[in-house]
Amino acid sequence: MSVISPEEKQRLITRNLQEVLGESKLSEILKTRDLKVYWGTATTGKPHMAYFVPMSKIGDFLKAGCEVTILLADLHAYLDNMKAPWELLSLRSKYYENVIKAMLRSIGVPLDKLKFVQGTDYQLSKEYTLDVYRLSSVVTEHDAKKAGAEVVKQVDHPLLSGLLYPGLQALDEEYLKVDAQFGGVDQRKIFTFAEKAFSGYEKRIDLMPMVPGLTGNKMSSSVEESKIDLLDDAAAVKRKLKKVFCEPGNVSNGILSFIKLVVFPIFGEFEIVRSKEFGGNVKYEEYDKLEADFASEAVHPGDLKSSVALVINRLLDPIREEFKDPELIKLTNTAYPPVGKAKNVILKQKTSNRKKGSFEVSLIWMLNLYKCYGPPQFPHPDADSLYLETIDFGEPSGPRTVVSGLAGLVPLDSLQNRxxxxxxxxxxxxxxxxxxxxxLLCASHKSETSKEVEPLAPPTGSNVGDKVFIEGVPQVTPDEKLNPKKKVWEKIQVDLSITKDGIATWQGKNIVTSQGAVSAANLREANIS
Structure with missing residues (x-):
């Protein structure tokens, strides 16, 4: 590699960053030596296409001669609401290391100044543990929640693990002995928290990028519509891109962000591939020109999507090829074991506007929730204790008939349009x-003399297509019909309950939508049936 000036190194390090804290210090370091920088990633769900954003920046760091450490934050993955099971931490760390190396090789990045560190290699040491105790004596609950607000799952009554999370990340930069930390703007509060909490430690440089997911928000491994898995085939890439929001003339979309932050830094150009009937192929050597043409509608969203699909498959082809290795296939399947389908249960929800739309997410026993809306209910013609309901789940087959034993327990008018x-x-x-x-599922509390019942309610703001899921539990495809002989629902139901705060849970894990927790407003410490 040819020798480059400190100024060129700084340009490579800082390009396409949204914010740099400590840029003057960066300049001083580069005058005498190469920068030491680390990037941490919690080893939870499988890495996806959005990981090419940090990979392209890590490529810049390595090309600038930086010593780069990738922290496989396995302990953080567990502390953030147990998003990764303890017994799978080591396997997932191995998967991450292999897939990240494959990604960097696919974009032609040299790996000689790159190293991987597993969090538990040093975070369980005596010295680190003593620092955690010291940290707990100077950090308030308020400051810990504020620091982790954009990173750690926020709930009304947080676990101690979530409060520890930002402090542990603040310690990492000291124990890894780096000059700079690279992470998204969602971690800015943790970066500034680190400086405040550890005034005796050296101040670090903070390098922050961010990219929206394909749906327009940060790409998430837990949101299926927002991600393209690194091992998806070409057909899956095409199918997922078709669903991406990309309005004509609207430059605020994940497709253009991906081209700007990944395609141009890696390839230096982007080509719109289209038929001569619609203007033929156009090669862009500057992102701003592409954005301007899209804004003026000279580039159609369909052509943009099909062209970026070609680039994505170009990036994924060598990764797919590497992961044909039997050992890597075995690693993938053991780190992310397929959840059996024998115990699948679906729950459905839908809002009062009756728009069609559904989603899936699963817990250990495949408890899947959707949105649903109940049109007018009326008493069963042959049973005073039963209500007869017509509930629209947005299915092509039309509404379903539901019979529930709520008569005399829940006023009929309280079930209208909810x-x-x-x-x-x-x-x-x-x-x-x-x-x-x-x-129809309800919270219920039964005493010797009475029985109280209340239908479960999603949080305010839940919409058609919002995910309802069990926090920290992977997704699967549910069975269309459960085998009644296996008593799946009966096994699941015993672990469903309402907390003293009115939150619906399964085995202590909250049942939530993206807007918050499913709840029962009036019944506390009750069963769900």
Missing amino acids: MVVCLCNLKPQKMRGIESQAM
């Missing part, structure tokens, strides 16, 4: 001659 949660893949069952095709 959000409900229903179990939808039990075997249909006739109740007094009418087939019930789902089960």
